[in-house]
Amino acid sequence: xxxxxxxxxxxxxxxxxxxxxxxxxxxxxxxxxxxxxxxxxxxxxxxxxxxxxxxxxxxxxxxxxxxxxxxxxxxxxxxxxxxxxxxxxxxxxxxxxx
Numbered sequence: 001x002x003x004x005x006x007x008x009x010x011x012x013x014x015x016x017x018x019x020x021x022x023x024x025x026x027x028x029x030x031x032x033x034x035x036x037x038x039x040x041x042x043x044x045x046x047x048x049x050x051x052x053x054x055x056x057x058x059x060x061x062x063x064x065x066x067x068x069x070x071x072x073x074x075x076x077x078x079x080x081x082x083x084x085x086x087x088x089x090x091x092x093x094x095x096x097x098x
Contacts, residue, residue: 054078064094 056063057078068075079091 054081061094061097 053074057067057075064075064078067078082088082090
């Protein structure tokens with residue numbers, strides 16, 4: 001048989017709140033904050049880097065040619081993102097000049 005004890009509604013949550021207030025901070029908390037800040041900074045740097053790459057590709061046909069030589073998948077993503085946003089003709093203009 002299963003014996004369960006029931007408490008009054010609201011009493012259990014009040015007990016948990018009072019226990020949490022009496023507990024000291026966990027020793028891993030500063031480490032977790034540093035890890036979290038590092039992840040956030042890494043993501044921000046990635047977004048800035050992606051924007052810088054897009055801006056360079058958007059403003060320089062020679063750079064798009066260089067990217068096509070070393071990593072054509074990135075150029076394909078650039079073309080598709082422009083086409084998805086309604087900007088057509090960049091791929092055709094690049095192929096025409098080759």
